[in-house]
Each structure stands twice: as structure tokens, then as C-alpha cells.
Amino acid sequence: MTTTHEPPAPAADNSTREAGGAVLAAAGLTKHFAVRGLGARGAVVHAVDDLDLELHAGEVVALVGESGSGKSTVARLLARLYPQTRGEVLLRGRRVTAQRGRAFRGYARRVQMIFQDPFASLNPVHTVRYVLTRALRIHRHALRGTELEQELAELLDQVQLNPERYLDKYPHELSGGQRQRVVIARSLAANPEVLLADEPISMLDVSIRVGILNLLRDLRDRFGIALLYITHDIASARYFADRINVMYAGRVVESGDSESVTQDPAHPYTQLLINSAPDPDRFIDRGPTGAHGEPPSMVRPPEGCRFRPRCPFATSLCETLPPLAQVAPGRRVACWGYADASAETRALVPAGAEIPQLGDARAMLTVPAEGAAE
Numbered sequence: 196m197t198t199t200h201e202p203p204a205p206a207a208d209n210s211t212r213e214a215g216g217a218v219l220a221a222a223g224l225t226k227h228f229a230v231r232g233l234g235a236r237g238a239v240v241h242a243v244d245d246l247d248l249e250l251h252a253g254e255v256v257a258l259v260g261e262s263g264s265g266k267s268t269v270a271r272l273l274a275r276l277y278p279q280t281r282g283e284v285l286l287r288g289r290r291v292t293a294q295r296g297r298a299f300r301g302y303a304r305r306v307q308m309i310f311q312d313p314f315a316s317l318n319p320v321h322t323v324r325y326v327l328t329r330a331l332r333i334h335r336h337a338l339r340g341t342e343l344e345q346e347l348a349e350l351l352d353q354v355q356l357n358p359e360r361y362l363d364k365y366p367h368e369l370s371g372g373q374r375q376r377v378v379i380a381r382s383l384a385a386n387p388e389v390l391l392a393d394e395p396i397s398m399l400d401v402s403i404r405v406g407i408l409n410l411l412r413d414l415r416d417r418f419g420i421a422l423l424y425i426t427h428d429i430a431s432a433r434y435f436a437d438r439i440n441v442m443y444a445g446r447v448v449e450s451g452d453s454e455s456v457t458q459d460p461a462h463p464y465t466q467l468l469i470n471s472a473p474d475p476d477r478f479i480d481r482g483p484t485g486a487h488g489e490p491p492s493m494v495r496p497p498e499g500c501r502f503r504p505r506c507p508f509a510t511s512l513c514e515t516l517p518p519l520a521q522v523a524p525g526r527r528v529a530c531w532g533y534a535d536a537s538a539e540t541r542a543l544v545p546a547g548a549e550i551p552q553l554g555d556a557r558a559m560l561t562v563p564a565e566g567a568a569e
């Protein structure tokens with residue numbers, strides 16, 4: 196066996212997180228896209244603003260939010276497919292500047308991306324053998340003969356596909372789940388330290404989704420890979436991820452371990468997201484504030500908390516951006532309603548300002564039944 200993966204990392208608890216340091220991190224990562232067309236005049240889409248994120252060995256971190264909240268842009272920034280507007284990406288503590296050429300290829304070997312659509316990810320004219328041989332030759336150089344055959348078989352074994360049965364198949368002869376397994380095997384050929392999985396199961400049949408998540412979890416455990424799991428489905432994040440970051444309109448509004456974020460959601464937006472699972476795009480506001488239920492414009496996002504126009508508890512204080520502050524060990528929330536729980540938030544409240552009195556947003560906002568006409 197010539198696999199050069201690191202040994203599995205110990206279970207990800209807070210002590211190992213502190214001791215080991217992040218494999219991949221984002222600090223103040225920001226991406227604004229220029230708006231093109233007549234009348235755009237310097238306008239930008241605020242796709243991601245000021246994002247801090249850490250991915251640790253042997254840990255799955257989920258990025259959850261509704262459509263357009265900036266999740267895919269974060270993955271592409273971390274994969275260096277887009278240059279950032281501000282902030283930085285750090286690999287094992289070192290600033291990453293590679294965007295092309297040899298340096299980029301070296302980075303891409305260590306940080307691999309898995310996309311939503313496994314069919315689009317595979318060239319239909321090439322067999323599984325061709326795809327994996329090419330990946331092995333790029334990443335592990337001149338493999339030939341029995342050594343190559345062994346490596347091919349091992350890659351397919353790692354994604355639980357029988358080599359004899361699948362090595363000479365074309366993509367159209369495989370199911371969606373089998374194709375995604377081949378895509379994952381191709382990534383493993385690089386011996387990556389990080390996998391960035393952008394909605395890896397959303398295009399797959401519901402019955403096989405758990406199998407792919409279990410496979411990714413198995414790779415996390417066996418090889419100590421750091422995994423970013425991007426999804427709009429907070430229920431799958433609870434099942435699969437160790438930690439969850441909730442994004443709303445380009446900003447992280449809450450983060451913490453999966454169990455507490457999903458069982459005891461702190462931010463009013465997270466509460467709504469849980470109420471609307473599995474499809475966050477289907478909740479609407481029928482609350483007493485009369486606020487409308489649309490996500491904000493990403494070209495002119497609201498000042499301060501971007502959830503303010505939809506939040507039933509907002510006060511004028513929310514026109515100022517709340518910090519993403521610690522409210523309990525390992526738990527961060529960006530909401531002025533937590534001024535009592537966070538010294539950092541409390542210290543920023545001006546004298547006389549009205550602090551939002553949070554209730555349970557789930558009780559105030561309702562979600563239309565699946566398929567109900569609005």
C-alpha cells in the first residue's frame with residue numbers, strides 16, 4: 196500500500212482543536228462581485244462579508260443557509276477558484292496566495308473540491324479507469340503495471356465500489372451515487388488534507404444520500420481529512436457535521452457544535468431555518484411585525500444585521516452590525532439580543548439603546564405546508 200495519508204486524527208473535541216490548529220482557515224474573507232450592465236455604476240453583489248472559518252483534521256464543518264446566502268462562493272474562495280476581495284485563506288497557518296500555475300496545482304492537490312452534480316464532474320467519454328489513472332499520474336507520478344492496478348483497486352475500495360465491476364464502466368453506466376463515489380475516489384488520488392463538498396448529495400436520490408454522507412464520514416475518520424459540508428438542509432448537517440456555521444445573506448450569524456445549534460438554536464434566523472427544514476427557501480413571515488419574508492438584496496444589503504427586516508424582535512439597535520460573539524463555550528451568535536450572555540456584545544451597546552427581547556421565532560413565523568399555494 197503506497198497511500199500517504201496522515202494517520203487518523205483523534206476525536207475532535209475542544210482540546211484537540213486547540214492543540215492541533217486549523218488545517219484550513221478563512222480570516223475576514225470577503226467577496227464582492229461587480230454588477231455588470233447598464234446603470235450598474237460600480238455596484239457590487241456582497242456575496243460574502245468578513246467570514247472567519249476553521250477546518251480541523253478529522254472534523255466535518257457544515258455551512259448552512261438558504262439559496263444565495265454565499266455558501267458556494269465560500270467554497271470557491273477556499274478552493275482558490277475566485278480571488279477574494281479582502282481577507283485571507285490560511286493553509287496550516289500560512290497565507291495562501293496561489294491562484295494559478297504550479298503553486299495553484301500544489302494547493303489544489305491538498306484542498307480538493309467535490310461539486311453538486313457528479314455527472315457534470317465526469318467526462319462522459321472516459322471510463323472510470325481512465326479518470327482515476329489520470330488523477331493518480333498527476334498526483335502520484337509515473338505509476339505503471341501492477342502498482343497502478345493496485346492503486347486503482349484501492350481507490351475504488353475506499354469509496355466502496357467493487358473494482359472488478361466498476362473500473363471499466365463509463366459514467367452513463369453508473370447511478371448518480373456511484374458517479375459521486377467515483378468523483379470522491381478521484382479526489383482521494385491526490386491524498387487531500389481538505390475536502391470541500393458543495394451540496395454533494397442534493398442531486399442524488401433521497402434513498403442513497405445517507406450512504407454518501409456515511410462514506411465521507413468514514414474518510415474523515417480513516418484519513419483525518421478536514422471536511423467542509425455545504426448544504427441548505429440543516430437536518431442533514433445535524434446528522435453529518437461536527438460543527439455548524441449558519442450563513443445569512445453573506446454573513447455567518449451563528450456557529451457551534453451541531454447538536455446545540457440544532458437542538459437549541461440561538462439566532463432567530465437559525466430558528467426559522469430549523470422550522471423550515473428541509474427547504475429553507477419555503478418559509479414566509481406571517482408574524483406580528485408585518486415584516487416581509489424575502490431575503491435582502493445582496494447589492495444593497497440592509498445596514499447592520501442583515502436579518503433585521505425579517506426579524507420579529509428587531510429594534511433600532513439592529514441597524515448597527517452585531518459582533519459574532521461568544522455566548523457559551525464554543526458557541527457564537529451575531530445578535531444584539533444576546534447582550535446579556537456575551538460581555539463582548541454588551542460592551543458595544545450604546546447607553547439607552549433598546550436591546551431586542553428575543554422570543555421563539557418559530558412560534559411567531561409559520562411555514563406553508565409542502566406544496567401549498569401562496
Ligand SMILES: Nc1ncnc2c1ncn2[C@@H]1O[C@H](COP(=O)(O)OP(=O)(O)OP(=O)(O)O)[C@@H](O)[C@H]1O
Nearest residue numbers: 228240242261262263264265266267268269427493
Ligand atoms: N460569478 C458571480 N457573479 C456575480 N454574482 C455572483 C456570482 N456567483 C455568485 N453570485 C451571487 O452571490 C450571491 C451568493 O451566491 P452563492 O452561489 O455563493 O450562494 P449559495 O448560498 O451557494 O446559493 P445556492 O445554494 O443557490 O447555490 C448570490 O446573490 C449570487 O447571485
